[in-house]
Amino acid sequence: MLMISSMNNSIEAAGKTQSGCPGDAVKQRGPQKAEGKFRLIFQTAADAMLLWELRSGKTPVLAEANLLAAQRLGYPPEAMTGLAFADIFPSPPAELTAVIEQPSDGQFGVLESAFRTKSGLNEPVEISYSTFNIDGRRFMLSIARDISARKAEASTLTEAYNREKSLRQALETEISKRVDFTRSLVHELKTPLTPLIASGEALLEILEGEDELRLAGNIYRGAMNLERRINDLLDFARGEMGVLKVRAQPLDVAPLLLDLAAQVSPQFDRKNQSLELEIDDDIPLVMADEDRLRQILLNLLNNAGKFTPRGGQITIGAAVSGKMLRLSVADTGRGMTLQEQAHIFKPYYRIVDDADPNDGMGIGLALCKMLVTLQGGDIWFESEKDCGTTFYFTLPLTAEME
Known part of the structure; x- marks a missing residue:
């Protein structure tokens, strides 16, 4: 050397x-x-x-x-x-x-x-x-x-990063196209629906005959039901794309539940179903989006009415549970099998109703889960075949009430 x-x-x-x-x-x-x-x-x-x-x-x-x-x-x-x-x-x-x-x-x-x-x-x-x-x-x-070896690994990582970047860009482009398509679809569906709803309301105000009022009521309720489903479809598409938003603020739930009960009572009356409210006294304020809360409860109430036979009962409940307010919608309907329970929150899953097998898109409960989660709560259910179903969900109390 x-x-x-x-x-x-x-x-x-x-x-x-x-x-x-x-x-x-x-x-x-x-x-x-x-x-x-x-x-x-x-x-x-x-x-x-x-x-x-x-x-x-x-x-x-x-x-x-x-x-x-x-x-x-x-x-x-x-x-x-x-x-x-x-x-x-x-x-x-x-x-x-x-x-x-x-x-x-x-x-x-x-x-x-x-x-x-x-x-x-x-x-x-x-x-x-x-x-x-x-x-x-x-x-x-x-x-x-x-x-x-280090260079080869760095090259592999770079290729993986570039591939992931390309896929992400393609996904973002696809999401943007889907958002635009959904907006266009909703616009095209709602444009003819708006005058239909307005005409139905006007007919209910000016008609006097029992048969005419019944027909006008059917038109109006059908149009409103269609509008609600279009809104659900748009919200669900937004949720899948991660752009669904909620605006939580202090909310008094009791008046909302009373107003909602008055709104849905007519549809239950037509099937001779009773609607009960079990609301604790002095319910505290919650942090929630009022419109989204209505949307959740309407979906749950519509499902309850759909799967409950004539003469059955639907119950709306509200009670404080720790730092959360627990709301519930219970029915005395058909209940669910274990197989149905395993899929109930999956998008597009439908429990076929013998009375109307084509009713529903299978997104209502999946949307409810999205909306509850976005507001900081949880949603679950208890059900037994032929013994009815109860859906529960929670919303956080306001900070000063915790």
């Missing part, structure tokens, strides 16, 4: 000038033993190590390389010494070129470059370099670590 050998030669020369005694050979064993240890470390290092001699105005030449360097570069070990710097680093980084062109003692750093093997392949490496002076000659020790 050139560096160690040069140091050892200097020591030997110094020993001979002091005395020529045989005992002086014993003094040489210490440096020789140290050189052997350093050479062993050099040759068995886990990274490729190359020692370059830096000559002013000339290209660096390889003074020594360890066995791993020879192996990785594809040269026989004895053929390594004397190789030009450009033979191994044909395109060195600018930082390393500056070190070579203007060498000075004590320069060091870490950078990335690439080996060129004897067969012409380029292999990525991370180089740790340092420069030093021995007996007036300048050298640079470069330790090259194989980073091909």
Whole structure:
């Protein structure tokens, strides 16, 4: 090894000038033993190590390389010494070129470059370099670590990122198209519906005959039902796309429940169904979106009325439970089988009603779950076949009431 050998030669020369005694050979064993240890470390290092001699105005030449360097570069070990710097680093980084062109003692750093093997392949490496002076000659020790696996992993991650980015952009484009389509669809459906609702209201006000009022009422209720379903469809599409919003604010639930009961009572009366309210006294304020709460309760009440036979009962309940207000809609209807219960909140899942197998789109309960979750609550149910169903959901109380 050139560096160690040069140091050892200097020591030997110094020993001979002091005395020529045989005992002086014993003094040489210490440096020789140290050189052997350093050479062993050099040759068995886990990274490729190359020692370059830096000559002013000339290209660096390889003074020594360890066995791993020879192996990785594809040269026989004895053929390594004397190789030009450009033979191994044909395109060195600018930082390393500056070190070579203007060498000075004590320069060091870490950078990335690439080996060129004897067969012409380029292999990525991370180089740790340092420069030093021995007996007036300048050298640079470069330790090259194989980073091909790291580069391959980085390339894989980059490809995955670019692929995910492309998919995300495509998804955002698709979502934007779907939002535009849904808005256009709702507009086209609501445009003819608006005068139909207005005409139904006007007929109910001016007609007097029982048959005429019944027909006008059917028109008006059908139009309102259609409008509600269109709104549900639009909200559900928004929820699937993550753009459904709620505006929660302090809300007194009791008056809303009373108003809602008056609104839905006529449809229950037509099936001789009774509607009961079980509301605790002094219900505190909740943080909720009033319009969304109405939407949730109307969906649950419509389902209750749909699956409850004539003469059955629907009950609206409200009670404080910890820091939440628990609301409920119970019926004495057909109940659900275990199989139906497992799918009840899934979008587009429908429990077929024998009376009207084509009624409903199967999004009402999925939408209820979205709206309850967005307002910080939970929704669940209890049901037994032929024994009715009760849906529960919670809403947070206002901070001052917790």
